[in-house]
């Protein structure tokens with residue numbers, strides 16, 4: 001059987017999706033922290049998949065790499081940006097999706113796609129990390145809450161965090177704690193702050209349903225809820241929001257095989 | 261989608277220009293600016309001017325104009341601009357200030373540690389706010405620092421009124437009158453007299469060079485295009501900084517000839533032209549060649565940009581009165597002094613005339629005036645032309661405000677969008 005592979009090396013986590021070419025079914029997928037040696041991480045991703053599925057390396061006939069370190073995937077056949085990959089991945093899962101909001105580790109993106117999963121327009125955050133996974137990570141650390149527990153601590157009765165700069169926001173959080181503010185209210189404020197920043201980004205391209213949220217931050221239900229309130233649309237969150245970029249890469253790879 | 265590049269990445273994807281007198285000319289001009297003012301017998305005076313200041317009158321007075329912006333761009337291209345910016349910041353200038361201003365002020369504070377020992381010290385300075393408001397305060401700082409006279413030429417913006425984009429009469433007279441004050445200022449502070457005859461002579465020379473420059477830019481409509489952005493960015497120096505000088509004409513005659521040869525022989529600026537884009541805003545000087553050459557490897561070329569077109573302005577040179585009236589209008593109507601609807605119109609026109617597939621808007625942190633309203637005009641241009649665009653974040657000389665990877669993700673996404681449309 002022939003397989004194709006999509007590898008997405010983001011700033012915080014690295015993802016890979018193995019797809020069976022003919023059926024276009026996902027055979028397996030895996031996620032690892034990116035680490036600093038991205039080449040090694042890319043190799044480990046493949047090793048994990050081979051171990052999980054028992055396939056041979058030669059069965060993988062086409063690999064598309066994406067994400068910030070797409071160029072560090074030595075074995076990739078082709079490199080495609082994460083924007084095009086997200087567009088394809090989301091279109092595969094949700095054909096009615098027209099707006100994709102991807103909140104990754106170091107950037108967030110608002111992507112407009114058409115019914116074929118083609119990229120129509122996009123906007124990305126600037127160099128600032130506000131409204132990204134990194135912002136959430138730093139805040140979780142200051143509050144001594146495990147990242148994955150942040151949503152369960154989020155209170156609707158939030159105190160607003162006005163600084164957009166991560167460093168300033170961190171000191172704002174510290175001073176709120178000193179003022180005796182409730183920790184869960186601060187968590188709520190942090191989630192609101194991310195949602196506000198992301199909403200502004202989405203407004204740049206204009207929101208159009210269906211809206212899908214992807215990326216690691218999509219796993220945080222509190223951010224999703226805050227965004228729903230601001231966007232006035234109920235966003236769809238894929239079961240595995242982190243791997244949709246790698247999935248799109250695998251789909252592009254599968255499409256290429258016929259042309260080889 | 262971006263396929264793996266089979267070609268050797270070290271192989272040059274562009275055709276190098278043979279014309280090089282623009283380079284020799286610029287180098288010798290800077291060298292002379294260091295030597296000539298020091299020879300007492302010559303009584304050579306130096307003026308620092310902003311890029312949109314009416315320079316021809318200074319040239320007619322025999323004064324040597326020097327452009328801090330042009331110099332900052334060279335410092336940026338030599339990758340020495342961040343150090344210069346830091347010197348200015350340590351002196352209290354905000355890092356939000358235009359990076360040309362910071363870079364140049366850094367070299368004013370520390371000339372001995374700067375490229376070419378800094379610019380030759382000025383006798384007078386002339387600013388014109390047709391490009392932005394920053395220049396007034398920047399030049400005011402210089403004037404205070406050296407304690408030298410400063411002439412500020414005020415050109416109120418051209419706005420789109422119901423009557424069209426014509427300059428209102430009172431504004432025109434206000435600007436026109438300043439030209440006479442300017443001539444008087446030069447005489448008072450340098451002792452140099454400017455006659456009508458001399459002004460006309462310089463204006464004619466400036467016009468001639470500009471017509472050549474205009475023809476060069478126009479020739480880029482050809483497929484494959486004979487010049488890419490970096491070619492124009494570096495050959496533009498004389499049309500900005502040596503307007504009204506005889507040698508500028510020779511420089512552009514040489515370049516135009518090569519451009520014609522390229523068009524006739526279908527020799528492109530890059531070897532394998534596939535995608536044609538427009539560039540808006542000032543160049544990212546410290547990343548000029550890596551940026552455009554990497555794109556050239558992928559067959560992406562930029563036949564047109566709004567930056568080098570900004571100096572494509574001519575007026576009547578028949579008689580003194582008409583010439584001066586046109587001169588006042590010309591300097592008021594520069595690209596950055598017009599409103600955003602003008603940008604939409606101009607860029608859309610370029611997209612059509614140069615048969616472009618997309619456009620790149622450089623949101624330049626340093627230059628607020630050039631970058632403001634970008635999101636709105638990006639949308640408006642796409643609506644008008646159906647062609648996609650992208651905004652990239654950068655800075656013309658402060659590399660601390662530039663992220664290479666973020667830039668490539670955006671540019672490559674635009675290319676993928678265009679390729680998908682083409683296939």
Ligand code: SF4
Nearest residue numbers: 358391392394627628
């Ligand atoms: S702000 Fe822009 S127009 Fe003004 S001096 Fe700086 S670069 Fe030139």
